[in-house]
Amino acid sequence: MNFRTSQHTILFSLAVAACTAAYFLWDIPIARFFHGQRGSSLYLAFRFLAQTGEARPYLIAGAIAWLACRWLRPERTPYAGYFIVTVALTGSAALLIKMIFARYRPTLLFEESLYGFHLFHYQLPYLSFPSGHATTCMAVAGALGRLFPRWFRLLCAAGIVLSFGRAITTQHYLSDVIAGAWLGYAGSALTWHWFFEKDKDRAEIVRE
Numbered sequence: 001m002n003f004r005t006s007q008h009t010i011l012f013s014l015a016v017a018a019c020t021a022a023y024f025l026w027d028i029p030i031a032r033f034f035h036g037q038r039g040s041s042l043y044l045a046f047r048f049l050a051q052t053g054e055a056r057p058y059l060i061a062g063a064i065a066w067l068a069c070r071w072l073r074p075e076r077t078p079y080a081g082y083f084i085v086t087v088a089l090t091g092s093a094a095l096l097i098k099m100i101f102a103r104y105r106p107t108l109l110f111e112e113s114l115y116g117f118h119l120f121h122y123q124l125p126y127l128s129f130p131s132g133h134a135t136t137c138m139a140v141a142g143a144l145g146r147l148f149p150r151w152f153r154l155l156c157a158a159g160i161v162l163s164f165g166r167a168i169t170t171q172h173y174l175s176d177v178i179a180g181a182w183l184g185y186a187g188s189a190l191t192w193h194w195f196f197e198k199d200k201d202r203a204e205i206v207r208e
Helices: 003-035 041-053 055-072 074-101 106-112 132-147 149-168 174-196 200-207
Strands: none
Touching (some): 041 132, 041 149, 132 149
16 A cells, blocks of 8 residues: 555545544534524625535536647646546535435424435435535645645645535535545545546646
8 A cells, every 4th residue: 555545545534533423423513503603704704605616617617728728738638627527526426425325404404303314315405415515625626736736735725614614504514514525635636546647747747
């Protein structure tokens, strides 16, 4: 097991442990606390910033970048392709997992005292785990961070903050956010490996 594999194994283990602890200890208290903060400036700020977790604008921007690269800088086309695939793949994976686990959203806790998993459902109130917005935020942060390594830490920090906004606005539980953030980040790393790890020279072009 090389260092990189070991690193991702540790991150996965930490994410599983954090999700488990959050599910049993923190999800409900945090959701109820922030539910009482609805209308606060913090809530309204993250409600507005929730737009950053929508996948469609990133896919459109990635497609435009891909076309521009094909025309102006063909050697950089794979980077735009990597970005598009990362966002699309992680978003699709998040949706599939949501429908399999079918976890009740916080709204159902407040309205009907429902907490837990329904399993195999496709309606919105049952699609809480993992957070799709958190997945997209960290997929975008991880992908851009690999394309522009000087900004890697700052981008990942921004992605984490934006992800946790979903718990602040009570659209998701903390464990949903942790799972989604890990999925997005891990997806960006896995897709980078598929695209570039076998061609180190091509992977370094963007770093010049």
